[in-house]
Amino acid sequence: MKPSTLIANGASIQWRVWSLALVGGVLLGMSMMLNAQSPQPVQGTIALEGNMKKFYRAANTIIVTTIDGVEHVYHFTKNLVVHGGKRGGVDALEGLREGTTVVVHYTAKGADQSAREVDIVGAEGLKVTEGVVTRIDRRRKQITVRFGNGKAETFRLTQRAAAEATKDVDQAGASAAKVIIYYSDEAGQKVAHFFKNAS
Numbered sequence: 001m002k003p004s005t006l007i008a009n010g011a012s013i014q015w016r017v018w019s020l021a022l023v024g025g026v027l028l029g030m031s032m033m034l035n036a037q038s039p040q041p042v043q044g045t046i047a048l049e050g051n052m053k054k055f056y057r058a059a060n061t062i063i064v065t066t067i068d069g070v071e072h073v074y075h076f077t078k079n080l081v082v083h084g085g086k087r088g089g090v091d092a093l094e095g096l097r098e099g100t101t102v103v104v105h106y107t108a109k110g111a112d113q114s115a116r117e118v119d120i121v122g123a124e125g126l127k128v129t130e131g132v133v134t135r136i137d138r139r140r141k142q143i144t145v146r147f148g149n150g151k152a153e154t155f156r157l158t159q160r161a162a163a164e165a166t167k168d169v170d171q172a173g174a175s176a177a178k179v180i181i182y183y184s185d186e187a188g189q190k191v192a193h194f195f196k197n198a199s
Contacts, residue, residue: 045106045107045160045164046106047105049101050101051065051099052096052098052100053071053098054098055094060075061075061076072104074104074115075112076090076114076115078090080115081118082117083120083184084124084125084184085124085125086124100121101120101121102118102121103126103193105117105118105119105194119194126182126194128180128181129180130198131145131181132146133177133178133179138162141157141162142157143155143179155190156191157192158191161192161194164194178197180198182195
């Protein structure tokens, strides 16, 4: 084989290698851009209202039944936050009557649901009111509602309530969505721990 043919073949191979490297780099770059633009999975807690069915302290588990009869099993750690009840923390769930209304704030990973906070609703827990949303201010963590008598009131939202608020309530805020608010009186201020559509 002539030296000129070898040089030509070498240049041709080198050109092909550079072409493949360039195409590979472009494809990799596009793939990275698409991944960067893909929406990230939603992080945070989800809230569910239901009735307390069972509390297994030794197994760090509670079972809550929703209004449609579906049972949900939640695991929790010793630092579970509980609002309402006669005692604080996990102790507040001890002796809680079956059928007591609760709101469970939880995270889900696969089939596992981990309770982060439980709000007990009723005489010893959170109070419930209903009104029409006139404003939601997520930055200040506030929701303002107007009651049937025309009076308006602003509730402070907990971090979880502000994060968990459903999009339909949020979007309907300007067009007067009717909501149910679960709140506590804390240092003279009404604090909403959970709210949902009234319909």
